[in-house]
Amino acid sequence: MxxxxxxxxxxxxxxxxxxxxxxxxxxxxxxPCYAEDKVVLIAAKGSGIESISNRDIRRVFLGLKSADSDFVNKPVINLYNRELYEDFLKNVMHMTEGTYKRKIVKRIFRNGTEEIKEVKMLDELNTHLTSNIGDISFVYNDVAEKMHDIEVVKVLW
Amino acid sequence: MAEVQGKGVQKLLAVVLVFTILFICKPSLADIKLNGFGSVAIGTVVEGEEFLADYPKTGIYNNDLSLDPDTTLGLQLSSYFTDKFSLIAQLAVHGASDYDPEIDWLYLNYYLTPELSVQAGRKRLPLYYYSDYFDVGYAYYWIRPPPDVYTWQITNYNGVSLLYETALGQWDANLNLYYGSEESEDNDLLSLLFDASVDETWKNMIGIVGTMSNNWLELRLTHMHGLIDRKISGVSVINDIEQQFLGISVNFTFDSLLILSEFNNYRQPENDVEYNAYLISFGYQIGKLTPHITRSSFKQEINVLGNDEQHYTTSVGLRWDVVDNIAVKVQYDDVVDEGVIVPVKGDSSSISFAVDFVF
Known part of the structure; x- marks a missing residue:
């Protein structure tokens, strides 16, 4: 019509x-309209992560060790939703995708640190987090509620 | 069109083939990680005769199209024995070095605490801001870091280092202390400049590098102190001469605007040798494109020997991030060589293209 x-x-x-x-x-x-949705930091249930600052989340996603919690292990980049990933870089990492990529590459070839894991499917993210206790990632709150054995560590925005 | 110059085009093709296979099907074992990087660059001098694009490896463009001066391919192997203990090795081939494999990194790393680690072995000498990843073109927007600033003849050291990484309020901070030495027989850069075979040894190097960064600002301060031995055509001309290096970098990231700067001072007080070098660069990210403009300079104070090496470069270029791990670059460099007694390669204008990748 x-x-x-x-x-x-x-x-x-x-x-x-x-x-x-x-x-x-x-x-x-x-x-897809996600403007109203909260974005949360998630980890497997029982990870023991009680509090973590946005500043520390930024450190962890740059490949550094967490200064806030001994229970935080490794970061996982959620590429299931490209817009969410770009918003995460803007709101938490405070940099463009290009700058972020270059920072990670520098660290890999300067310090021999591991690459930061990237996942494109939510099932894969769920499985990875429950298999690697202490690893953290970011999703929309309504997505987190549908995941299995996952807890919200913090509301990011 | 001029024929592409290459010291070992067949050797390069063989290396490219191996890298292509690794790029497509990157092998991964449980505790061993393989990462690779590469820059395949081609360029030519459009005005003037020669352009010294890579000082340490003496990569020189002339009036023919050449693949050699900036082409580099490397592999890094990280083997994690435990969460705390690892071995890092990096092997690279450089067109300027006839594609012969060179070990740039080979060291053991041990985390004493989550924030403090100790390294022993062969590492990059962290004099300059881009020293550690000088060969990883993907990590910066130029085709190569500005040559006026990166005029080092010794790029590695064998020794030990301590690295402390922590958070100070809103700042990330790290402190790197190192001690070591390096011997270079028939050193590429010095042999070119002196037009004779030069053996160079940097020993008893003690250095400190401190970095502070937050969301938009990064500050880096570096200082190195050591001794030099030098032989020209087998004759000792410098023995146990003190050298000092001081450098500061201030980099800003204002959303899409990047402002990069580096200032260095090098001295041999007993020999009355001193030079200053700087770069200042502006880049702006527009989606996947990053146009940039840079001014760099090297100036050696005239001493009793009359050395007066002086040159400056204006560079404009564009980086295009084609896909996640591949970038295409084009760059125009205009060099003015004001050295009278010690001219390097004279005035020149050159253009170069590169494809940089990591995997």
């Missing part, structure tokens, strides 16, 4: 602003 309306307006060419608004609404409608 809306396609026919669009065709009608595009033929007449009288309402370009209206067309633009419709196009924007269609784009917005196809985009």
């Amino acid at each position: 809306h396609i026919r309306i669009l065709e009608q307006f595009s033929r007449s060419g009288k309402h370009p602003v209206f067309l633009l608004v419709i196009a924007m609404l269609m784009i917005a409608g196809n985009k």
Whole structure:
């Protein structure tokens, strides 16, 4: 139906602003809306991680040891949702993806540290965290609630 | 079009083949990690005669297209015996060194505490900001760190080091103390400059490197003190002469804007040798593109021997992050060589292209 309306307006060419608004609404409608969702730091249940500052999360995701908790092990980058990953870099790491990648590469070749694990599937993330107690990652809160044997360590934003 | 110059194109192709296989199917064992890096670069001098792009390995571009000066391929093996104890080895081939394999890193690492580790073996000499990953082109936006600043003839040392990494409030801090020495027979850079075979030994090197960084600012201070022995054509010309190196780097990251700077001072007080070098660079990330502009300079004070090495470079370039671990770069370098008694390679303008990758 809306396609026919669009065709009608595009033929007449009288309402370009209206067309633009419709196009924007269609784009917005196809985009997953997570603006209202909280983003949380997660670990396996029983990890023992009680509190960790955003500053310390940044350190851990740069490949450094946690200064806040002995129970924090390794970070896992969640690439299931690209927008979430970019928001995490912006809100927690305070850097662009390019800068982050280069920092990690520097550390690998300067200190011989391990690469930071990346996962693209939520099932894989769930399995990894429950198999590696103390590893941490980030997901939307509603996603965390659906994962098995996972606890929320902290609300990130 | 001029024929591509290469000291060992066949050797390079063989190495590229091995790297391609490793890049596609990266092997991984439970406690052994393999990482690789590479820069395949091609360039030419468009005005002038020669451009010394890589001082330590004497990678020189001329009026022909050449693959050798900046092409580097390397493999790093990290073997974790336990959570605390590991072996790090890095093997690299450089076009400027005729693609002969060289061991740049080979050391044992042991974590005494989560924040304090000790290393023993062969490491990069951490004089400059980019010393540790000088060969890993993917880690910076230039095709090579500005040559005016990276004029070191000794790039590694054998010895021990202590690394302390901690958090101080809103800052990440690390302190690196090291002690060691390095001998270089027929040193590439000095043999080029003196036009004779030069053996160089840096010994009793004691150094300290301190770094502080937060979300937008990184400060690095480095100091090294040691002794030099030098033989030219087998004749000892320097023996137990003191040398000192002092360097400071200040880097800013304002969201997409990058401002990088480095200032170094090198002295041999007994020989009246002193030089200052600096770089200042601006880069701006626009999505996957990073255009950048850099000014660098090297100036040696005139001493009793009349040495007056002076040159500066203006570079503009573009880095394009094609995919996650591959970057394509293009760069234009304009060198002005003001040395009268010690000119390096004269004025030049050159253009180079590179593909950098890590895996």
